[in-house]
Structures are given as C-alpha cells and as structure tokens.
Amino acid sequence: MDSALIPEGARRCPFPVFAAGIAVASAVLLWGVYAMGLVWIKGLNQTNMNDYYGFALWIWADLAVIAIGGGAFFTGLLRYVFGIDELKHIINLAVVIGVICYSSALLILAIDIGQPLRGWFIFWHANVHSMLTEVAFCLSLYFSVLIIEFIPLVLENRQLDKVPFFHNLGHNMHGIMAVFAATGAFLSCFHQGSLGGVAGVLYGRPFAFREGLLIWPWTFFLFTWSAAAYGPCFTLTVCKIFEGVTRKKLVKDNVVDLLAKISGWMIATYIIAKIIDTIYWAGVTVSDMGFSFMHFYSDNAFYGVWILFTEIVICGIVPAILLTVKRFREDKKLLILAIVLGTIGVCINRWVMVLQVVAVPVMSFDTWALYIPSWQEVATTILPIAYGIIVLSLAYRYLPMFPQEQELYDAK
Amino acid sequence: MTKDNHGKAYKFGMVIDLDKCTGCGSCMVACMSENNVPFKENETDKKDSLTWMTVYKLTNGKPFPDTDICYMPRPCMHCGGKGDHGHSPCVSVCPATATDYGYDTGIVSQIYTRCFGCRYCMVSCPYHARYFNWWDPKWPPGMEEYLSPDVSPRMRGVVEKCTFCYHRYQEARDRAYYEKRDTIAEDEYQTACTQACPAGAITFGDLNNPDHEVYKLVKPDPHNCGRPRDPKAFRVLERLQTNPKVYYISEREWVRKAGDNYRKGEWDKKNMLTKADGQH
Numbered sequence: 286m287d288s289a290l291i292p293e294g295a296r297r298c299p300f301p302v303f304a305a306g307i308a309v310a311s312a313v314l315l316w317g318v319y320a321m322g323l324v325w326i327k328g329l330n331q332t333n334m335n336d337y338y339g340f341a342l343w344i345w346a347d348l349a350v351i352a353i354g355g356g357a358f359f360t361g362l363l364r365y366v367f368g369i370d371e372l373k374h375i376i377n378l379a380v381v382i383g384v385i386c387y388s389s390a391l392l393i394l395a396i397d398i399g400q401p402l403r404g405w406f407i408f409w410h411a412n413v414h415s416m417l418t419e420v421a422f423c424l425s426l427y428f429s430v431l432i433i434e435f436i437p438l439v440l441e442n443r444q445l446d447k448v449p450f451f452h453n454l455g456h457n458m459h460g461i462m463a464v465f466a467a468t469g470a471f472l473s474c475f476h477q478g479s480l481g482g483v484a485g486v487l488y489g490r491p492f493a494f495r496e497g498l499l500i501w502p503w504t505f506f507l508f509t510w511s512a513a514a515y516g517p518c519f520t521l522t523v524c525k526i527f528e529g530v531t532r533k534k535l536v537k538d539n540v541v542d543l544l545a546k547i548s549g550w551m552i553a554t555y556i557i558a559k560i561i562d563t564i565y566w567a568g569v570t571v572s573d574m575g576f577s578f579m580h581f582y583s584d585n586a587f588y589g590v591w592i593l594f595t596e597i598v599i600c601g602i603v604p605a606i607l608l609t610v611k612r613f614r615e616d617k618k619l620l621i622l623a624i625v626l627g628t629i630g631v632c633i634n635r636w637v638m639v640l641q642v643v644a645v646p647v648m649s650f651d652t653w654a655l656y657i658p659s660w661q662e663v664a665t666t667i668l669p670i671a672y673g674i675i676v677l678s679l680a681y682r683y684l685p686m687f688p689q690e691q692e693l694y695d696a697k
Numbered sequence: 698m699t700k701d702n703h704g705k706a707y708k709f710g711m712v713i714d715l716d717k718c719t720g721c722g723s724c725m726v727a728c729m730s731e732n733n734v735p736f737k738e739n740e741t742d743k744k745d746s747l748t749w750m751t752v753y754k755l756t757n758g759k760p761f762p763d764t765d766i767c768y769m770p771r772p773c774m775h776c777g778g779k780g781d782h783g784h785s786p787c788v789s790v791c792p793a794t795a796t797d798y799g800y801d802t803g804i805v806s807q808i809y810t811r812c813f814g815c816r817y818c819m820v821s822c823p824y825h826a827r828y829f830n831w832w833d834p835k836w837p838p839g840m841e842e843y844l845s846p847d848v849s850p851r852m853r854g855v856v857e858k859c860t861f862c863y864h865r866y867q868e869a870r871d872r873a874y875y876e877k878r879d880t881i882a883e884d885e886y887q888t889a890c891t892q893a894c895p896a897g898a899i900t901f902g903d904l905n906n907p908d909h910e911v912y913k914l915v916k917p918d919p920h921n922c923g924r925p926r927d928p929k930a931f932r933v934l935e936r937l938q939t940n941p942k943v944y945y946i947s948e949r950e951w952v953r954k955a956g957d958n959y960r961k962g963e964w965d966k967k968n969m970l971t972k973a974d975g976q977h
Contacts, residue, residue: 328853329814330831335744339816339829399814399829399854406793406813414784417792417817488779489786489823489937575936575958647823648933649955650755650769654744 317668357383549608
C-alpha cells in the first residue's frame with residue numbers, strides 16, 4: 286500500500302500491522318493531548334504541583350529528555366567535527382532522537398508555564414542574569430539546528446529524492462553539515478550547561494547550590510558533560526530496541542562498540558568529577574551553610590542515601606566499567622545492561638536536581654514536602670514517549686535511517 | 698522628591714518582635730484584605746493557598762512543662778541578595794525580568810502582567826514567600842465591592858507575593874511630591890500588617906535612617922550587609938547570604954537558634970564568640 290515510499294530494497298512489516306501499531310501509540314498520544322488541553326484551558330490547578338513544588342514532574346521530564354537527547358549533539362560533534370567516520374552509520378538515528386527529545390522539551394515547557402500566551406516574554410523581556418533565559422535562547426536555536434540536520438534525512442525519502450531540487454538540496458546540505466554540527470555542539474554546551482546552572486545558581490537552596498567558575502556553577506559543566514556521556518547510551522538503547530522489535534541487525538557491531546566505548550570513557554571521567562563535586566558540596570558548601578550531609582537524605586519517606594548510591598555507583602560507576610572494559614562491552618547482555626543503566630542514571634541525576642531540591646526543608650522549622658503527580662501530569666509526560674514512538678516508526682519505515690541495514694541483511 | 702523627583706534612597710525593612718507576637722493572625726487578614734489576595738473555597742491545603750503573610754508555629758521540642766511556643770510571621774523578606782547588591786535569589790533568576798529590585802527602596806517588586814508563570818522564582822526562594830495563582834481569583838458575591846482600588850488583582854497563572862504594601866509608599870511619595878518635600882515621614886508609610894498587629898509586634902521603616910524605630914531596634918551594620926548588631930536580633934537563614942530586610946527579635950535563645958541551621962556544636966561556639974565580643 287505504501288511500498289512506493291519505503292526505501293528501495295528495505296523490508297518492512299505489512300502496512301496494516303504498521304497502522305495498528307501507530308494507532309495504539311496514537312491512542313496514548315491522544316490521552317496526553319486531552320490532558321494537555323485540560324491544562325491549557327483550566328490552568329495548572331490540574332496538576333498536583335503547589336507552592337513548594339513550583340518545579341515538578343514536567344521540569345524533570347524536560348531536563349531528562351534534553352539529557353538523553355544529548356546523543357544528537359555529541360555524536361554529531363564526533364562525526365562531523367572530530368571526523369570519526371564510522372559514526373555516520375548511527376548519526377541519523379541520533380538526530381531523529383534529538384529532534385523528538387527537543388521538540389518534546391519545548392512542548393512540555395509550553396504546557397508548564399502558567400500563562401502560555403506570554404511564553405515569548407522570555408525572549409522579549411529577557412533577563413540576561415537568568416540561566417532560564419540562556420536555556421530558552423540556546424534550546425530554541427539548537428532545535429532549529431536539529432531541524433536543519435534532520436531535513437537531509439527527510440529528503441532522502443525515495444519519492445522526495447526523485448525531485449531534482451530536493452535531491453540537490455539534500456546533497457548540498459550534507460556538504461555543509463559540519464558547520465551545523467559545530468554550531469549545534471556549541472549551542473548544546475550552553476543549554477545543557479545552563480540547565481545545570483538553573484539548579485546550581487540557587488543559593489537559597491543548599492541542595493542545588495554549587496560554587497563554580499566565574500558566573501557558571503559546577504553543575505553547568507557537569508550537566509553538559511553528563512549529557513554528552515549518557516546521551517549516546519540512550520541512542521544505543523533505542524538502536525537496540527529497534528533491533529529487538531524488527532528482529533533485524535541494523536547497525537554493525539564495530540559502530541555500536543565505538544560509540545559505547547566513547548560513552549564509557551565519558552561516563553568514567555564524568556563520574557569522577559561528580560564524586561569530587563559531591564564530596565566538596567557535602568564537606569564545604571553545605572557545611573558552611575550549617576547543614577550536615579544527612580540532612581538531605583533523612584527524615585522523609587522517600588529520599589535516602591540509596592538515591593545517591595544508585596545514581597553514582599549503580600548507574601554511574603557500573604556502566605563506566607562495563608563500557609570501558611572491552612571484554613564486558615563485547616558481551617551483548619552486559620552492553621545492554623550498561624546503556625540502560627546509563628540512561629537511568631542521567632534521569633536520576635536530573636530528578637534529584639529538580640525534585641529533591643524543592644523537597645528538602647531549608648528553614649530549620651520547615652518540613653519535607655513530597656508530591657505525587659496528577660494523572661494530567663503523567664499523561665502529558667507520557668505524551669512525548671508516544672509521539673517519539675510514532676516519529677521513530679515513521680522515520681524507520683520511510684527514511685533510510687540505518688545506512689547499514691541493507692548490507693547487514695544481505696550478509697545474513 | 699521635589700520637582701526633579703530625585704529623592705534619597707530608602708531601605709525599607711521590618712522588625713518583628715517574636716516575644717510579642719501571639720499568633721492571632723491579624724497581620725495575615727489585614728494583608729489579604731489590603732492587597733486583594735483571593736482565597737479558595739476550601740483552604741485546607743495550605744500548600745496552594747495564597748498567604749503573602751504566613752505565621753509559622755515554632756516549638757522548642759521539649760516535653761511539658763518545658764514546652765515553649767513561638768509564632769513567626771513571615772512576609773516576603775525583600776532580600777538584598779549576596780553582598781546586598783540587589784541580586785535577590787528570585788530577582789536574579791526571573792527569565793522575563795518580571796520581578797525587580799528597587800534600589801531606591803530595597804523592595805522586591807512583582808510585575809504581574811509580565812510574569813508568564815514559570816515559577817523559577819518560587820523555587821529559588823527558601824522562605825516560601827512566593828505564591829502561584831493556581832486558580833482564577835474569585836470572591837464571594839458582593840465581596841468585590843470591598844476590593845482595594847489601589848492594588849490590581851492578579852490573574853491565574855502568575856506569581857505574587859508581599860510587596861511591603863508598595864501602593865502605600867507610592868501614595869506617601871505622591872503626597873510628599875505634592876507638598877514639595879524631599880522625604881516621607883516614618884508614619885506616612887506603614888504596611889497593613891504593621892498597623893493591624895494588636896500586640897505591636899511589627900515595626901516598619903527605613904533601615905538607612907537612624908531615627909527610625911526599625912534602625913534603633915536592630916542596629917543594622919551597613920558594612921556587613923545590614924546584619925543586626927543587636928544580639929537579640931536575627932534574620933532567618935542568615936548563613937545563606939540572602940540578606941533579608943525582615944529582622945526578628947527574641948529574648949529566647951532557642952528561637953534565635955531556630956532562625957538558622959547549625960551543625961552540632963556550632964551554636965554554642967557562636968554564642969561563646971558573641972559573649973566574648975560583648976565583654977571586650
């Protein structure tokens with residue numbers, strides 16, 4: 286039915302099966318859209334946020350999707366700027382994931398603000414001292430760059446490619462992609478960093494506050510580093526999910542191995558920096574403010590030392606070891622374990638830097654505040670997942686997302 | 698404040714005597730009434746209620762008969778920020794410049810029509826002094842008639858907070874300008890909570906003016922970001938360097954200790970140093 290659109294020689298499931306899958310994802314998407322409509326029409330009272338939880342599930346989702354979407358900028362940097370040619374076989378996937386993650390982040394932000402129609406004020410009345418202003422500018426610009434990086438892939442669709450203009454446009458855009466990749470990497474360093482800065486500058490919130498270099502708190506650098514380190518883990522996780530669902534090998538082992546190794550070394554260096562940061566924060570920063578380390582991990586029903594241990598040891602040190610040691614990395618099960626742990630690790634980091642920050646009591650007579658999101662918050666957070674599944678499915682079906690697919694199929 | 702409208706710089710602040718406060722809540726009621734603060738039909742969930750002035754109940758944690766209680770009214774602290782340069786925790790983070798620091802008054806303002814409701818300022822404030830309008834502001838039929846024409850009601854989806862009754866300052870300033878005076882007198886500008894407090898626990902005035910009662914009560918040190926020199930006075934979370942302009946006074950040591958966080962043994966060490974300084 287849609288065979289004319291499918292890349293030449295590619296084998297795809299029958300259209301009805303594909304349509305049924307898309308319908309299921311669309312149903313979930315519509316549930317999210319309904320919740321989004323409720324929030325836009327009735328306001329943020331549809332959420333379980335409150336004056337203690339000004340930032341909650343959505344801001345975490347925002348930070349998390351931007352972190353795991355970091356594979357796009359980092360893989361682009363490695364491929365186009367550092368010239369690691371093997372990565373051209375996975376860059377398309379990284380870019381599509383990036384587009385999904387960043388468009389989702391912008392959508393979530395649009396839902397999360399109390400006066401959505403005034404969203405443009407962040408650009409018009411910009412406060413240059415605010416990290417959020419930097420986030421808004423860099424995020425929007427980088428999303429534009431991602432779209433530019435995405436266009437050549439779309440133009441490679443079998444039917445679009447027949448149009449000479451599109452064919453030449455796509456070809457020429459490929460030629461100058463290094464410029465956009467470098468721009469994207471530059472912008473990403475700043476918005477990933479400024480997202481870290483959003484928490485790090487909060488000197489009224491000891492759990493988040495960090496000293497730093499000039500105007501940038503240490504979280505600025507840690508967030509950029511962690512996105513570059515863990516982002517490829519998510520790219521590889523999605524790749525493995527694709528291979529599992531389609532029951533096909535889509536990317537050669539040497540490509541996966543290379544990206545996994547780079548990710549592993551990045552995680553290893555990041556986690557060392559994170560451990561140093563945590564020790565300094567606990568021993569000096571919060572100590573000077575009159576807090577003990579255990580103040581942030583006790584006297585409440587949820588946040589204990591377990592969360593720090595999970596973030597740093599289980600989802601940091603463990604994947605770093607598994608990905609840097611060749612023997613472990615080449616074991617398929619351990620590889621999958623490592624990339625999944627890595628993805629979870631960065632999400633936990635973003636969680637604590639948003640939700641634990643506001644949960645911790647600061648005034649000596651204040652109490653811990655815990656919160657459970659409303660169904661509207663959950664639905665609108667699941668919405669990007671359904672949207673991502675749909676976009677990825679469409680991209681896989683109609684675009685040559687995995688350049689090695691045919692070769693691997695023929696070799697089988 | 699004559700024709701060129703150049704007045705001197707004030708630094709308005711508040712001193713609350715916690716030993717006088719009875720926790721009656723008059724300050725909260727006066728504040729809500731004065732500033733057109735809306736309320737919900739069901740106010741049981743205090744975490745999304747609008748209470749610019751909140752009264753906290755503190756206890757010394759000791760069993761009977763040593764139990765002691767203190768009520769602590771908490772307006773917006775109008776922080777001067779690190780170094781007292783006006784980079785308050787909230788002002789510095791607002792992405793749309795919807796909250797600003799008045800260098801002529803020391804008051805942290807909120808521009809409701811510019812706020813787009815990102816709530817970053819609320820997250821930055823350790824005092825929970827900022828409130829979000831989760832709901833449309835509603836008043837029971839007929840009660841709209843009692844709204845103050847000097848204060849604009851806020852719409853759903855924006856942040857609001859105590860303004861130190863800034864409209865009263867504007868009124869006093871306008872009067873001074875009309876009467877060709879350069880300064881406004883202490884009693885010309887007083888907040889609603891100050892006037893409503895039946896115990897006289899709240900004092901308001903210019904912290905830069907040695908003739909004002911607030912200055913006399915706490916003796917702010919201008920070379921130390923306004924830290925109180927009076928040993929019975931303190932500011933909440935002094936160690937975070939937010940430099941609030943709301944000071945508290947108490948004779949009770951446990952109350953003063955509750956104003957900040959101290960690791961084991963730190964409070965005693967601080968006390969010993971303070972006493973030693975006093976002896977010199």
